[in-house]
Amino acid sequence: VVFFVTIVIIIIWRIVHLNKEDELNPKHIFRKNNQEEYYDRQGIKVVVGHYVGNSVNNIPIATYDMINTNKFNPISSAGRNGYPVVIEPKDLVEMQQLFQINKFNLLASDRIPLNRSLPDYRRKKCTMLFKDYQSYPKTSIIIVFHNEAWSTLLRTVWSVINRSPPELIEEIILVDDASEREFLKKPLEDYVQTLPVTTRIIRNAERTGLIKAKLKGAAAANGEVLTFLDAHCECTIGWLEPLLYVIKHNRKAVACPVIDIINDDTFAYVKSFELHWGAFNWNLQFRWYTLGAKEMKLRKQDATQPFNSPTMAGGLFAMDKKYFFDIGAYDDNMNVWGGENLEMSFRVWQCGGKIQIAPCSRVGHIFRKSSPYSFPGGISKTLFSNLARVALVWMDDWANFYFKYNEQARSVKNEQNVTSRLELKSKLKCQNFEWYLDNIWPQHFFPKEDRFFGRIRNEGVDLCLLKPDRKGLSNQPMGIAKIDRCLGDDTEIEMFVMTKDGFIMTDDSVCLDAPEKVGLGPMKVRINACSGFNRQKWEYQEKTMELRHVTNHKCLDVSDSKEFTEGLIITDCDGRKTQKWKLESVPWK
Ligand code: LR7
Numbered sequence: 326v327v328f329f330v331t332i333v334i335i336i337i338w339r340i341v342h343l344n345k346e347d348e349l350n351p352k353h354i355f356r357k358n359n360q361e362e363y364y365d366r367q368g369i370k371v372v373v374g375h376y377v378g379n380s381v382n383n384i385p386i387a388t389y390d391m392i393n394t395n396k397f398n399p400i401s402s403a404g405r406n407g408y409p410v411v412i413e414p415k416d417l418v419e420m421q422q423l424f425q426i427n428k429f430n431l432l433a434s435d436r437i438p439l440n441r442s443l444p445d446y447r448r449k450k451c452t453m454l455f456k457d458y459q460s461y462p463k464t465s466i467i468i469v470f471h472n473e474a475w476s477t478l479l480r481t482v483w484s485v486i487n488r489s490p491p492e493l494i495e496e497i498i499l500v501d502d503a504s505e506r507e508f509l510k511k512p513l514e515d516y517v518q519t520l521p522v523t524t525r526i527i528r529n530a531e532r533t534g535l536i537k538a539k540l541k542g543a544a545a546a547n548g549e550v551l552t553f554l555d556a557h558c559e560c561t562i563g564w565l566e567p568l569l570y571v572i573k574h575n576r577k578a579v580a581c582p583v584i585d586i587i588n589d590d591t592f593a594y595v596k597s598f599e600l601h602w603g604a605f606n607w608n609l610q611f612r613w614y615t616l617g618a619k620e621m622k623l624r625k626q627d628a629t630q631p632f633n634s635p636t637m638a639g640g641l642f643a644m645d646k647k648y649f650f651d652i653g654a655y656d657d658n659m660n661v662w663g664g665e666n667l668e669m670s671f672r673v674w675q676c677g678g679k680i681q682i683a684p685c686s687r688v689g690h691i692f693r694k695s696s697p698y699s700f701p702g703g704i705s706k707t708l709f710s711n712l713a714r715v716a717l718v719w720m721d722d723w724a725n726f727y728f729k730y731n732e733q734a735r736s737v738k739n740e741q742n743v744t745s746r747l748e749l750k751s752k753l754k755c756q757n758f759e760w761y762l763d764n765i766w767p768q769h770f771f772p773k774e775d776r777f778f779g780r781i782r783n784e785g786v787d788l789c790l791l792k793p794d795r796k797g798l799s800n801q802p803m804g805i806a807k808i809d810r811c812l813g814d815d816t817e818i819e820m821f822v823m824t825k826d827g828f829i830m831t832d833d834s835v836c837l838d839a840p841e842k843v844g845l846g847p848m849k850v851r852i853n854a855c856s857g858f859n860r861q862k863w864e865y866q867e868k869t870m871e872l873r874h875v876t877n878h879k880c881l882d883v884s885d886s887k888e889f890t891e892g893l894i895i896t897d898c899d900g901r902k903t904q905k906w907k908l909e910s911v912p913w914k
């Protein structure tokens with residue numbers, strides 16, 4: 326009997342506490358707001374409270390992390406400490422249906438507490454810096470959204486509230502870009518009233534897209550600094566201080582966090598690579614590439630220091646409010662989505678500011694494989710018009726290079742009136758694009774006067790060097806170096822740049838690569854991420870038409886053996902015809 330009664334008591338006790346925890350889950354969120362503490366399924370008290378005192382000792386939800394490390398249960402501990410959510414087989418159909426709404430696993434997201442705990446991926450030294458944060462400028466947090474899910478939007482908000490020093494938050498501004506979902510109307514209005522931080526909602530009567538929505542949020546902000554976040558982020562402990570630190574010391578610096586990955590399927594919080602910076606490819610798509618040599622060296626000295634980045638991703642950054650407007654805010658003729666991040670990056674660098682990544686600041690973002698919303702007017706009236714404007718205003722000769730290989734942008738280029746932006750550029754006395762490439766991104770792979778650009782044709786077999794089509798990590802095309810039938814001047818897949826330093830590179834920062842030292846026999850040649858190392862250096866001999874590897878002195882050749890039929894090799898130079906290459910320049914301006 327005692328045994329039986331104990332079991333019943335345990336069951337009842339569990340049910341009671343289960344319900345308490347549910348109060349922080351989105352489905353029941355309206356019943357009780359402004360929770361100070363709750364109990365998890367193991368009956369452990371979790372304090373939600375607000376950030377007080379120094380950033381290390383008062384992590385409000387630390388209780389969770391400490392207790393759950395040893396006995397992690399993937400189902401009942403949904404998402405905690407950044408762990409993945411496991412969906413049971415019985416829920417898979419529902420999961421797939423819900424996935425379509427936001428193009429991420431909404432079922433998983435809805436199961437994670439709005440104040441879930443996250444790992445602290447900062448370097449130890451970071452936790453000892455920024456002690457004087459109270460002297461930093463205060464910021465408005467601006468979050469724009471269109472039809473965002475409740476749980477992701479509010480988890481973004483709670484992560485700001487729980488993991489920022491309250492002294493540094495002026496307000497939170499939510500800009501609703503004409504969402505259609507009911508729960509984002511009155512219910513959201515009511516909910517934000519109960520938050521411990523002043524939170525305002527600004528509504529767009531009509532969908533304008535994120536660029537104009539951010540402008541609206543910026544204009545309404547009272548903070549000295551503007552901090553933008555996407556509506557599906559999670560800030561980790563200590564994220565804000567390093568950003569404001571950068572701005573305190575340089576009002577013309579735009580500060581970005583390291584962006585970690587919230588997995589769109591499992592909602593696991595995944596640490597992202599740190600040795601990358603933001604740049605872009607020939608199609609003006611934002612990309613992460615390996616850091617430049619100078620930045621790499623600086624990081625070796627002190628990995629907590631902010632470092633320069635040629636561009637920013639766009640969604641997550643802090644900027645002095647006055648500087649934001651002085652330097653031209655955003656191009657308000659850009660629509661819906663895309664391009665504004667490159668526009669701002671070029672503008673800031675070319676007109677005297679800088680873009681920096683503060684490695685002590687880490688914020689997670691849900692990366693999706695596809696976009697959940699419509700693009701009113703289609704992709705050419707939005708993304709490609711925006712990119713055409715970026716090119717026309719900021720890229721000088723390289724605008725034509727962009728239009729040459731991007732038909733969609735080319736077709737809308739003549740519709741763009743960019744007069745006012747060009748006036749801004751001359752008013753601010755901005756540098757040109759060549760200055761930007763030379764000084765801010767010397768490792769770039771764009772054509773330039775000082776280097777070869779065109780096709781690399783093999784004389785022996787009359788085939789051309791080709792960019793691999795397989796995509797590696799960070800979306801770079803990588804693989805065995807191949808040759809194929811040569812095509813016309815307007816296909817970019819066989820266009821290569823050869824720099825004075827001997828790097829043979831193409832779009833997306835990939836380089837012709839061979840072993841630095843070789844043994845006997847032929848060796849495979851690959852196209853790999855550019856590293857700046859000697860193994861990617863080549864020399865072109867005008868007379869003999871050989872492409873010689875700088876350190877092993879062998880010649881780029883076409884293999885005739887079975888094993889290498891597909892790819893290129895390096896062999897001893899002996900003047901045979903397959904070792905002769907023609908560098909055929911192609912006009913790009
Ligand atoms: O019409 C719209 N109106 C909106 O308010 C379309 C979107 N939005 C909102 C949306 O709800 C979200 O909060 O705008 C925000 C960004 O939209 P996403 O999440 O669809 O964009 P993204 O994360 O794919 O896009 C990146 O590039 C965009 C180009 O315009 C913006 O600059 C985004 O802010 C940017 N996101 C990031 O930089 C996050 C880190 C990604 C990386 C690397």
Ligand code: MN
Nearest residue numbers: 555640690691
């Ligand atoms: Mn986003």
